[in-house]
Each structure stands twice: as structure tokens, then as C-alpha cells.
Amino acid sequence: MSITFAGRRFPRPSFRRTSALAFAGVLLAVTVPLVSLGTAQPAAALGNGLALTPQMGFNDWNAYGCNVSESLIKSTAQAMHTNGMQAAGYSYVNIDDCWMTHSRDSGGHLVPDPAKFPDGIKGTADYVHSLGLKLGIYEDAGTATCAGYPGSLGHETTDAQSFASWGVDYLKYDNCNNTGVPAQTRYTAMRDALAATGRSILFSLCNWGQENVWTWGAGVGNSWRTTGDISPSFSSMLSIFHSNVGLASYAGPGHWNDPDMLEVGNGSLTATENRTEFSLWAEMAAPLIAGTNIPSASSDTLSVLTNSRVIAVDQDPLGKQGTMVSSSGGLDVLAKPLANGDVSVALFNETGSTATITTTAAAIGKTGASAYTLTDLWSGASSTTSGTISASVPAHGTVMYRVAGGTSSGGGTSVTGELHAVGAGKCLDVPDSTTTAGTQVEIWSCNGGANQTWTHSTSNQLTVYSGSSQMCLDAYDNQTTPGTKVEIWPCNGQRNQQWTVNSNGTVTGVQSGLCLDVTGAATADGTLAQLWTCNGGGNQQWTLG
Incomplete structure (x- = not known):
């Protein structure tokens, strides 16, 4: 949702905040040796058995705003069913704001707008389910949604029961008009209401990264937004990347940092920038929620969204979020350990000019081999190296390798x-x-x-x-x-x-x-x-x- 609120999403007074983007181009060189020093304690997860890998799907807001309808959701689901997205792992078709009437009924229930959803949410869900997909819906942890429709604050039990009876599989829960009630209190109330329905409903917290949600989100939801809203520009994507990349220790199976929906195919993003966003989101084990016009998506957009090699990094069952290995002058190296012992490496060029980015097998946690195999996850080409990992990376571009061979330290354990x-x-x-x-x-x-x-x-x-x-x-x-x-x-x-x-x-x-x-x-x-x-x-x- 497009929300304006003062300041960043951190608790410090405004004079103590510094935007990550403000210093993105002047970072000092940092190298983190990824050696095994101990065993990390797993975070306490929600325990509903959902999102053991980051959720994948579609949400209508970025492309359509309030212009949501049953026909739009059905046509999108049908397109995902036939264009390769469903086969690639996208399973949720999510309705955002503006799906309901402006008033509850006499019994206090939410009412789907009959003009937009003539078959109701249940009829829409039935169609989506018939394709083997799942349906998501939107509500707000306040008195009204961001677009001014009835919110769920104080109505959690009633609304959760409605969602379950309609066959909803996913709830995106926003943060507008929250009357100052602490987020953890409001989101926990809906968590408990969803659990009481007996239906498996993935719970996506959308409180814009406020109140250090990453420190408590794992016990409340399956994912939590770590930032404000993304927009379809490189500068927005870059700022959100910097805010999200440092939070890896809070993510894992069933509980993920969410840097917001994908803008692949939208706005001013170039083909190179589309690949970069998809690469970085996969490297950070982020939910992959497409936010573009799916029925009309270009072949280039679909080729990005359905790249099986990159998706495999995001969906790796080890559930580790990638971390920054080094960053110097806008040239970033990220590493993500994978379940089979491989390591995914992203070489990201934030700058406006082509640059060579270099790291080593040792720096990403690989040892014990005279040669390592590098698979370029965008081209599919394979090569070998004795230890140096390097590429010429275009402006705003990302080169992604899967590194095999030798032994892995686990990508840097706590x-x-x-x-x-x-x-x-x-x-x-x-x-x-x-x-x-x-x-x-x-x-x-x-x-x-x-x-x-x-x-x-x-x-x-x-x-x-x-x-x-x-x-x-x-x-x-x-x-x-x-x-x-x-x-x-x-x-x-x-x-x-x-x-x-x-x-x-x-x-x-x-x-x-x-x-x-x-x-x-x-x-x-x-x-x-x-x-x-x-x-x-x-x-x-x-x-x-």
C-alpha cells in the first residue's frame, strides 16, 4: 500500500537516523571471513507448518491499486497456470485492498463488494483452487484499511472466521489507522484468531518494519515487512535492499524477512535492474510475490520470474538468508549457504558504470578443493576456478553464481x-x-x-x-x-x-x-x-x- 508516514522504520529519534541509501556509495571495504565458530540457536518460529521456504505468488496492488476484481484475480490465476509461473513454484494469488464494501453487515461481518466480486470471495477462491493455486486476501490491523475500508482491529475473531469460511489461504495484514496500539499486540490478536479457525492460513505481517518487527515477528507471523513500500525504481529497490540485508539472523524456515513485493516488469526498471531485484531477493531468501500485470507480462519479464536456477536459491530448504561478505564503493558481494553444501554468490554493482567485482572461495566459506565449479545462474554457463570468483558486472547489474566443490563452513555461522x-x-x-x-x-x-x-x-x-x-x-x-x-x-x-x-x-x-x-x-x-x-x-x- 502507498502509505506516507514520518521517518524511517527504526525506533531512534529522527536526528539519530541515517538512511542506508545515504551511505550506499561510500561504504568502506569490509571482508567477513565466513568460518564456522559455533552453532546458531534457531529462532522460535510460528509453528503453523507454512512457508518452510519463502512464499511465492502474486499480489495485485503494485500493478492495479484499488482496481481489483474477481475477473482480474481469475485471469491472473489462469495466466499463472499456463505461463510457467505455477510450475516454477508460484502458488498464491493475493487480493490486496479495496475488495470490500465500506460498511460491515448487520452481523458485523466484512462484505465483499458485489460489483467487484459477484461470486464473493468464496467463489473466487473456489476458482483459484480449481487450478491448484491458493487465494490470499488483505486486511488491516487498524480501524480502517489504508484505502479507508473497514479494518480488523477489534474484529479479529469475526474476520478470521470469515476468511476461513471463504477458503482463504493467505492473509496480508497492514498497519494503517492503528490508533497507536502496539503492533505486537494487534498482530498477535489476529495470529490467535487465525489459529482458532483451524484452517492453515499463511500470515504476512505488513507493519512497514516498525517497532523492530524482526525481533518478535517469528513467533507471530510467517513473514514481516522490514521496510516501507517499494516503488518501481532502482533507487527504491536499492534503499530497501540495504535496509533488509543486515537482518539475516532473524530469518529461517517458517519466518522470513520481507523486503516487499517484486517490481519486476514495472515502472522504470530496466531488464538489468529486473534481474538484479530478482537476484537480490532470492539471495536474501525473501518472499517472491510478483506485482506486475501477469496476463500481459512480456517474455522478458516471465523469463526473469521463472528462472529456475535463481528460484532454487530462494527456495533452498536450508533456509539461510544471504549475508554481505564485502562492500566497497557500491560493489557488493553476498553469499548464501545452500543445503547441498554449495554457496550462492551475488556480485552486485550499485554504481552507474560497469565494474569488475571479485571475491574468493575462502571468503564465501568454501575450502578444501583445488578447483571449484561456478554455474552462472542467469546464463547457465559453467566454469571452474582455483579460488578467485570474479565478473565484469554492468551498472545496476548482478551476476549470480552457484559455487560447488570442496567443503562449506555453512556460510558463516553465529x-x-x-x-x-x-x-x-x-x-x-x-x-x-x-x-x-x-x-x-x-x-x-x-x-x-x-x-x-x-x-x-x-x-x-x-x-x-x-x-x-x-x-x-x-x-x-x-x-x-x-x-x-x-x-x-x-x-x-x-x-x-x-x-x-x-x-x-x-x-x-x-x-x-x-x-x-x-x-x-x-x-x-x-x-x-x-x-x-x-x-x-x-x-x-x-x-x-
Whole structure:
């Protein structure tokens, strides 16, 4: 939905926000060695057995807005049935806003607009089901939908029962007109109402990435939007990519980060940019929800949407979201471990000129072979390499390889333990075990407490505590100057919360390139931590585990 709301989707005051796009072109070079350091704890998933791989389907909003109808949904379903999309894995045909009348009936039930849906939602669902596809519908966790139709806030039980009785298989649940009620409360109410119907209904949370939804979404829905709405332009896609790519540790089978619907085939996106969006969404294990005019889609658009090699990366049963291996000057390398031991690599050129992007098998977590096989997932061509992975990538383009051979470290697993300050012989510590955002961290005698237990995630966050209390190590106010304080803050995926644990013992901030430093090389309990220019000193040496 096209929603205007103030600011970004993060909890900080506006003066502490920095758009990911604002620094996309000036990122410092970062290399993350993807070595196996421990075992990640699986996130608690919703447990409804749905979306064990990211959901695939269609939604009408991006192409049609409020002009939804039974005939549109049926013609789209029929096209998907015959044009190769259904065979490629697309299974949901989703109705967005404006499908109902402006008033509930005398019994408090939602009423499908009889002019738009003469056979009702059930009749439409029956037709979609007859093709072997599934039907999705839209509602809102507020008093009204974004287009002004009745919302479900306070009507969750009634509306869930209606959806189930109509044969609905998927609910996209929006966030307009929410009256300030906390999102988790509103979305959990609908989760419970859907469960009570006894029907399997995939639950897609659409609260625009607000209230750190990724930290609680896994127990509430099958996917959650991590950003505001996408639009059919490269700049919109790029901004959303940067907001979503750092949240890999929260995704997995049954619970996925959702960077919004695909714009492939829409607006000003070029053929190269269409392939890039599809590549990046697959690499990030995102839901693949097509948002274009399917019956009239060009052969080029369909060839992107039905690329089986790229879809296999998105739908890989291991369920890992790809992470950024390196990023320098708008040249990005992402790696995604796959269930059979292969690794998918995306070489993404954000810039306006053709550029060569290079990484290595070791950097993406591959070892133990004299030669590796590279399969280009767009051309299908195969080649071999002794370790270098490189391609000339056009402006705004992405080259995707599937890398086979040798052994895989799993694409970078999380490690949990104390973060030891080598020079002081102490541990990185949250003072007094507080959970207050903005508290500067310090060193303290190691004691094994939860306030000294840190997890370096596959998305390069350093987290402390767990569940609703989880906090991230954060460079204050997105600052990148020596002396910037290092604090705890609710995890939000921004680059000032991403850290590289380097093989030389340093811990560097992805955004700043500066080292995690014990102030003044002091060794006393309570000495504060900060960012400082890397200098090889013992007060910048750390071990995790």
C-alpha cells in the first residue's frame, strides 16, 4: 500500500537516523571471513507448518491499486497456470485492498463488494483452487484499511472466521489507522484468531518494519515487512535492499524477512535492474510475490520470474538468508549457504558504470578443493576456478553464481560467548546488566553473566541478551569518528550495528572501519569502550568464545 508516514522504520529519534541509501556509495571495504565458530540457536518460529521456504505468488496492488476484481484475480490465476509461473513454484494469488464494501453487515461481518466480486470471495477462491493455486486476501490491523475500508482491529475473531469460511489461504495484514496500539499486540490478536479457525492460513505481517518487527515477528507471523513500500525504481529497490540485508539472523524456515513485493516488469526498471531485484531477493531468501500485470507480462519479464536456477536459491530448504561478505564503493558481494553444501554468490554493482567485482572461495566459506565449479545462474554457463570468483558486472547489474566443490563452513555461522579484551584480561560488559538503550559498554572482570554473553550473528551484529530484551552493540548516532562511544541499542539492522570479527583479533565497525577499543588502554573494571583508529594495540585485541 502507498502509505506516507514520518521517518524511517527504526525506533531512534529522527536526528539519530541515517538512511542506508545515504551511505550506499561510500561504504568502506569490509571482508567477513565466513568460518564456522559455533552453532546458531534457531529462532522460535510460528509453528503453523507454512512457508518452510519463502512464499511465492502474486499480489495485485503494485500493478492495479484499488482496481481489483474477481475477473482480474481469475485471469491472473489462469495466466499463472499456463505461463510457467505455477510450475516454477508460484502458488498464491493475493487480493490486496479495496475488495470490500465500506460498511460491515448487520452481523458485523466484512462484505465483499458485489460489483467487484459477484461470486464473493468464496467463489473466487473456489476458482483459484480449481487450478491448484491458493487465494490470499488483505486486511488491516487498524480501524480502517489504508484505502479507508473497514479494518480488523477489534474484529479479529469475526474476520478470521470469515476468511476461513471463504477458503482463504493467505492473509496480508497492514498497519494503517492503528490508533497507536502496539503492533505486537494487534498482530498477535489476529495470529490467535487465525489459529482458532483451524484452517492453515499463511500470515504476512505488513507493519512497514516498525517497532523492530524482526525481533518478535517469528513467533507471530510467517513473514514481516522490514521496510516501507517499494516503488518501481532502482533507487527504491536499492534503499530497501540495504535496509533488509543486515537482518539475516532473524530469518529461517517458517519466518522470513520481507523486503516487499517484486517490481519486476514495472515502472522504470530496466531488464538489468529486473534481474538484479530478482537476484537480490532470492539471495536474501525473501518472499517472491510478483506485482506486475501477469496476463500481459512480456517474455522478458516471465523469463526473469521463472528462472529456475535463481528460484532454487530462494527456495533452498536450508533456509539461510544471504549475508554481505564485502562492500566497497557500491560493489557488493553476498553469499548464501545452500543445503547441498554449495554457496550462492551475488556480485552486485550499485554504481552507474560497469565494474569488475571479485571475491574468493575462502571468503564465501568454501575450502578444501583445488578447483571449484561456478554455474552462472542467469546464463547457465559453467566454469571452474582455483579460488578467485570474479565478473565484469554492468551498472545496476548482478551476476549470480552457484559455487560447488570442496567443503562449506555453512556460510558463516553465529558464535556466542564472552568477548574478551585481551590487553586487559577482562570481558566486554553491559553495566549493571541494564537493558536501557544508550548505555555505553565497558570492560569488567569476566563472570559468565548474560550481560557479558555476546553473539556475533551471520548478519554481523553483536547481540547481548535474548528474546524481547535483545540489544545490539551500536556505534552512537551513526558516528564514524575516533572516540565515538559504543553502546547497546535495539537491533535495527543498520550498519552502525554491524561488526567484523577479524582474524587479526580486531573487531571493526562495518560503517566506520574503526576498531573496538578499550579507552586509554586502561585495564580497570568500568573502563569504557569506544571506536578508535586501528593501531594494533593490545587494547584493540579481542577474542570471542
